Amino acid sequence: MFIKKPQWLLKEHEVTHENTFNERRNIIKTLGLVGVSASPLIMINNALADCVMPHLTAPIDKLNTFKQISRYNNYYEFSTNKKAVALLAKYMKVRPWTVEISGEVEKPLTLDIDDILKTYTSEERIYRFRCVEGWSMVIPWHGFQLCELIKRVKPTSKAKYVQFVSKVDDDTMIGLNRTGLKFPYTEALRIDEAMNPLTLLATGLYNQDLPQQNGAPLRLVIPWKYGFKGNKSIVKIIFTEEKPATSWHSTSPSEYGFYGNVNPKVSHPRWSQRKENRIGELRKRKTLMFNGYEEQVAGLYSGMDLEKYY
Ligand SMILES: Nc1nc2c(c(=O)[nH]1)N[C@H]1C(S)=C(S)[C@@H](COP(=O)(O)O)O[C@H]1N2
Numbered sequence: 001m002f003i004k005k006p007q008w009l010l011k012e013h014e015v016t017h018e019n020t021f022n023e024r025r026n027i028i029k030t031l032g033l034v035g036v037s038a039s040p041l042i043m044i045n046n047a048l049a050d051c052v053m054p055h056l057t058a059p060i061d062k063l064n065t066f067k068q069i070s071r072y073n074n075y076y077e078f079s080t081n082k083k084a085v086a087l088l089a090k091y092m093k094v095r096p097w098t099v100e101i102s103g104e105v106e107k108p109l110t111l112d113i114d115d116i117l118k119t120y121t122s123e124e125r126i127y128r129f130r131c132v133e134g135w136s137m138v139i140p141w142h143g144f145q146l147c148e149l150i151k152r153v154k155p156t157s158k159a160k161y162v163q164f165v166s167k168v169d170d171d172t173m174i175g176l177n178r179t180g181l182k183f184p185y186t187e188a189l190r191i192d193e194a195m196n197p198l199t200l201l202a203t204g205l206y207n208q209d210l211p212q213q214n215g216a217p218l219r220l221v222i223p224w225k226y227g228f229k230g231n232k233s234i235v236k237i238i239f240t241e242e243k244p245a246t247s248w249h250s251t252s253p254s255e256y257g258f259y260g261n262v263n264p265k266v267s268h269p270r271w272s273q274r275k276e277n278r279i280g281e282l283r284k285r286k287t288l289m290f291n292g293y294e295e296q297v298a299g300l301y302s303g304m305d306l307e308k309y310y
Pocket residue numbers: 069072073074075076077130131132166167185213214215226227228229230231232233
């Protein structure tokens with residue numbers, strides 16, 4: 001069930017209203033994004049009382065079409081051919097489906113996807129999406145903040161990372177043994193990144209259920225990171241003390257970092273990241289720092305050498 005809200009896309013320079021600015025400062029403070037006085041974990045646990053919403057303004061970038069979004073996909077379990085993915089993934093069954101939440105939490109849970117859909121009100125979030133390969137789109141996702149789920153399971157003080165594990169379906173995933181990538185596809189975030197109000201669990205796009213090729217029935221979206229950080233078809237969410245191994249970083253550590261933050265100044269060893277090809281446009285666009293979400297997320301990385309932690 002989708003509750004439709006006004007479309008929006010965050011654009012920092014448009015936000016001039018003073019109250020909005022102050023509210024945002026409070027959000028940033030609540031989440032421990034600025035200041036060094038207390039440990040991020042303490043601030044996160046305080047922030048768990050309530051998941052704050054990011055501020056919404058009108059969209060500027062043109063949306064990509066449903067067809068573009070659902071016919072040009074990276075989903076290596078099926079194929080490395082972007083156009084073949086949709087044709088193959090449609091055979092993957094997405095019911096019944098459960099998501100197991102475990103590890104360093106007070107309340108481990110196994111949730112049925114239909115309960116998740118009923119429990120969490122879906123809202124529309126229009127985000128830029130940038131693949132590490134150099135292409136991008138603008139996607140109207142539907143979903144809810146990962147923070148909502150985190151709050152429910154109550155991470156222990158040891159929880160420093162959140163790991164996401166994708167489905168392995170031997171019946172339909174014919175690409176499982178054809179690439180260097182090891183499956184299940186696994187990615188992870190620092191817990192403060194996971195708690196950020198922009199981090200979304202997507203359940204749909206364009207007012208429809210998520211197509212299989214886009215990661216049905218539940219998929220992670222972190223708009224300031226390269227697309228590979230966002231697992232499709234999630235079956236497990238695990239809270240850990242140690243930094244978990246992640247699929248792309250393990251396969252090729254010099255090419256894909258743990259962070260995967262969009263950064264035009266840090267090149268991939270085989271290509272520059274300064275520009276991107278927005279699907280449907282002829283001329284390349286400049287890639288924006290943190291994919292244009294710098295004001296919301298730069299504080300997560302203050303003091304960090306982003307060349308080293310790519
Ligand atoms: N399970 C799984 N998740 C995945 C991938 C994948 O191959 N398998 N590819 C990633 C990459 S590299 C990108 S760019 C996005 C692509 O998402 P889209 O096809 O919805 O645009 O999914 C990410 N999530």
